[in-house]
Amino acid sequence: MLPTIQDIARLAGVSPTTVSNVIHGNDRRVSAATRQRIKAVIKAQGYVPNLSARSLKTNTSRIIAMFNAIVPEESGGSLQDPFHSALLTGIERELRGSDYFLMVRSVSSAEELLRYLNNWKVDALIMTGIISDAFYQALRSQAAPFLLVDSYVEGEAGLRIRLEDRQGARLAAEHLLGLGHRDILFCGPQPLDRGVIAERLAGLRETLAEHGIAHPDSLIRPCPMGIDEAVAVGRELALRNDFTAIFATADVLAAGIVSGLQSAGRRVPKDISVVGFDDLAIARLSLPPLTTVRQDVVARGQQGARMLLRALKGESVEALLTPVTLTVRGSTGRLE
Numbered sequence: 001m002l003p004t005i006q007d008i009a010r011l012a013g014v015s016p017t018t019v020s021n022v023i024h025g026n027d028r029r030v031s032a033a034t035r036q037r038i039k040a041v042i043k044a045q046g047y048v049p050n051l052s053a054r055s056l057k058t059n060t061s062r063i064i065a066m067f068n069a070i071v072p073e074e075s076g077g078s079l080q081d082p083f084h085s086a087l088l089t090g091i092e093r094e095l096r097g098s099d100y101f102l103m104v105r106s107v108s109s110a111e112e113l114l115r116y117l118n119n120w121k122v123d124a125l126i127m128t129g130i131i132s133d134a135f136y137q138a139l140r141s142q143a144a145p146f147l148l149v150d151s152y153v154e155g156e157a158g159l160r161i162r163l164e165d166r167q168g169a170r171l172a173a174e175h176l177l178g179l180g181h182r183d184i185l186f187c188g189p190q191p192l193d194r195g196v197i198a199e200r201l202a203g204l205r206e207t208l209a210e211h212g213i214a215h216p217d218s219l220i221r222p223c224p225m226g227i228d229e230a231v232a233v234g235r236e237l238a239l240r241n242d243f244t245a246i247f248a249t250a251d252v253l254a255a256g257i258v259s260g261l262q263s264a265g266r267r268v269p270k271d272i273s274v275v276g277f278d279d280l281a282i283a284r285l286s287l288p289p290l291t292t293v294r295q296d297v298v299a300r301g302q303q304g305a306r307m308l309l310r311a312l313k314g315e316s317v318e319a320l321l322t323p324v325t326l327t328v329r330g331s332t333g334r335l336e
Helices: 005-012 016-023 032-045 051-058 082-095 110-119 134-140 165-178 196-210 227-237 251-263 281-285 297-312
Strands: 063-068 101-106 124-128 146-149 159-163 184-188 220-222 245-248 273-278 291-294 320-322 325-327
Touching: 005 016, 005 032, 016 032, 063 082, 063 110, 082 101, 082 124, 082 251, 082 297, 110 134, 124 134, 124 297, 134 146, 146 297, 159 165, 159 297, 165 196, 165 245, 165 273, 165 291, 165 325, 184 196, 184 227, 184 251, 227 251, 245 251, 251 273, 251 281, 297 320
Parallel strands: 063 101, 063 124, 124 146, 146 159, 159 320, 184 220, 184 245, 245 273, 273 291
Antiparallel strands: 291 325
């Protein structure tokens, strides 16, 4: 028979309430010696708290839901997308040390999001890549705290963790300019008025303008997030001669484009240099390995989950802007 909280209290010589307070971290009034004694008994007896019972008592679910509003179907869904997989790894790693559980779901509309929230009681939410649209209004209409990852929204609601997107593009542009490239093609999903892609395009264009270089719309090539689609775009771009370098907004795009260019007879970086974004594992597996704007996606997932856990405790949490650096590898070279 599994030990109960009453068993632990009897063996430790304290009340069940004291044991409960130690288990749940409400132990500021419990002496260090008593805490150690209770924890030693818990370990010796193999006691596991009944989270279901606790949830009923406290009217909480112990569930944090991660909703992905950007569904990259071409790459097999959000769980197969390298960026979202790395972010999810960091979130799960941080939550593993708590008594919260993670639920993951992709949604295609605000109505679908609200339908899930009406059917599942969640204590907090995480959402990636949204702007000031119906998704954001849906989040604001419900009571649970929520974290926005890489989202550009107006207003003050919700916790936020964002990347130096514009600065990352500036680093990529300065690197390519330093190698003699002036005609740089921008490749990524269709830029919206605001958002990650728009910020990265703005960073590229600002840097080129500072060097007196115009960047025409003809040097913007929208590209879906799938690998096969990126390879096809690379083959298409191999037929053009109006650029010498490519800045792709994700490593998965950059790697696919490199493959397509080379299968069509163009050499990377001798003919065309390519820069990616994220520095995920695929950047090191690409041939040649990708020069890329580095962000620590796993660490950002951990930071975001930590922010939510603090908010659930009633602590004040500030928005977080995480830095980027440039990792130079073999996919970029000096213009000959």
